[in-house]
Amino acid sequence: MVTVIQPADPTQFFDDMIGACKPIKRVYRRIDRVAQLEVPVLVTGESGTGKELVAQSIHRRSNRSSGPFLAVNTGAISRDLIASELFGHERGAFTGAEDRKKGFFERAAGGTLFLDEITTMDSKTQISLLRVLEAKELRRVGGRELIRTDVRVIAATNQDLQKSIQNGTFREDLYHRLNVFNIKLPPLRKRKDDIPVLVSHFAKVYADKFGKKVLEIDPEAMTLLTTYSWPGNVRELENVIANSMVMVQTGTLMSVHLPSDFRNPSVSRGKMTLEMGLTLEEVERRYITETMKSLNGNKTLAADSLGISRKTLYNKLNKTGES
Numbered sequence: 053m054v055t056v057i058q059p060a061d062p063t064q065f066f067d068d069m070i071g072a073c074k075p076i077k078r079v080y081r082r083i084d085r086v087a088q089l090e091v092p093v094l095v096t097g098e099s100g101t102g103k104e105l106v107a108q109s110i111h112r113r114s115n116r117s118s119g120p121f122l123a124v125n126t127g128a129i130s131r132d133l134i135a136s137e138l139f140g141h142e143r144g145a146f147t148g149a150e151d152r153k154k155g156f157f158e159r160a161a162g163g164t165l166f167l168d169e170i171t172t173m174d175s176k177t178q179i180s181l182l183r184v185l186e187a188k189e190l191r192r193v194g195g196r197e198l199i200r201t202d203v204r205v206i207a208a209t210n211q212d213l214q215k216s217i218q219n220g221t222f223r224e225d226l227y228h229r230l231n232v233f234n235i236k237l238p239p240l241r242k243r244k245d246d247i248p249v250l251v252s253h254f255a256k257v258y259a260d261k262f263g264k265k266v267l268e269i270d271p272e273a274m275t276l277l278t279t280y281s282w283p284g285n286v287r288e289l290e291n292v293i294a295n296s297m298v299m300v301q302t303g304t305l306m307s308v309h310l311p312s313d314f315r316n317p318s319v320s321r322g323k324m325t326l327e328m329g330l331t332l333e334e335v336e337r338r339y340i341t342e343t344m345k346s347l348n349g350n351k352t353l354a355a356d357s358l359g360i361s362r363k364t365l366y367n368k369l370n371k372t373g374e375s
């Protein structure tokens with residue numbers, strides 16, 4: 053069946069987030085529960101799963117919604133500057149500090165400060181941050197005056213924080229300060245039911261943006277999109293659809309419009325390890341099994357990926373008793 057390209061309907065939306073499968077609805081419920089409370093929230097999940105969207109949604113639903121929402125990626129700021137970026141500095145605090153400058157904490161007053169990629173924070177910054185969160189006061193770099201902070205902090209990471217604590221790169225006390233309430237975003241491969249609606253949504257967005265009359269998605273293209281493992285999650289899906297919209301002229305988005313990885317799916321589906329000493333027959337059997345697994349048992353895609361006909365694949369599967 054072709055998929056008609058259309059915007060997601062309101063039942064599939066939560067603020068700017070699209071999806072209505074069980075694991076994402078659980079996320080929506082947790083956002084709703086915690087938004088109005090003045091507690092810090094830690095958002096975890098793989099890259100591209102929508103951590104920033106969650107932070108924005110919490111802000112929008114909080115009592116601070118009329119205040120600012122500021123996002124800062126501490127890992128992207130050089131170590132020398134990070135304290136002054138977060139807490140501000142006084143004039144003459146260091147070479148180049150020609151004027152007094154307010155940091156993120158002061159500029160986000162009355163609102164929400166989103167601290168992204170917290171695991172990349174160096175240990176000195178972690179200590180300063182912990183102090184500020186505990187005391188709810190800060191001193192600008194080179195300053196004496198104690199300034200009360202008035203921010204709600206939402207932190208995010210795509211790393212395993214427990215591991216960072218174990219290997220000593222992240223402070224456990226800071227972790228407990230930030231992780232009063234945790235929201236864990238599922239990777240896209242764990243919410244495959246949402247893929248068609250996400251595909252359709254982004255197809256509509258990019259068809260409109262590029263002024264193309266593309267109205268449908270061909271079933272084969274949709275199968276490729278739904279069986280892919282999406283290591284880059286929703287961000288990757290959006291990019292793939294944007295790319296495909298560049299390629300298609302009009303009418304139906306087909307599998308030929310998808311990036312080449314999709315037409316030769318096994319390329320992007322990871323690796324397998326084979327110990328030496330196997331017979332060629334055994335190697336073939338294992339390779340076919342793994343290819344089938346990675347394509348969710350789809351024989352058409354597996355045959356394509358292996359470069360053999362479906363009939364040959366059936367014969368081989370029959371021989372190994374896996375059909």
Ligand SMILES: Nc1ncnc2c1ncn2[C@@H]1O[C@H](COP(=O)(O)OP(=O)(O)OP(=O)(O)O)[C@@H](O)[C@H]1O
Nearest residue numbers: 068069070098099100101102103104105210286287
């Ligand atoms: N559920 C969703 N519905 C619609 N768009 C989404 C959804 N989740 C993510 N996106 C989009 O995917 C992109 C990545 O989202 P976001 O920046 O929030 O991810 P992230 O988890 O912060 O990633 P990273 O760890 O790489 O910073 C954005 O363009 C965002 O709008």
Ligand SMILES: [Mg+2]
Nearest residue numbers: 103104168208
């Ligand atoms: Mg992010």
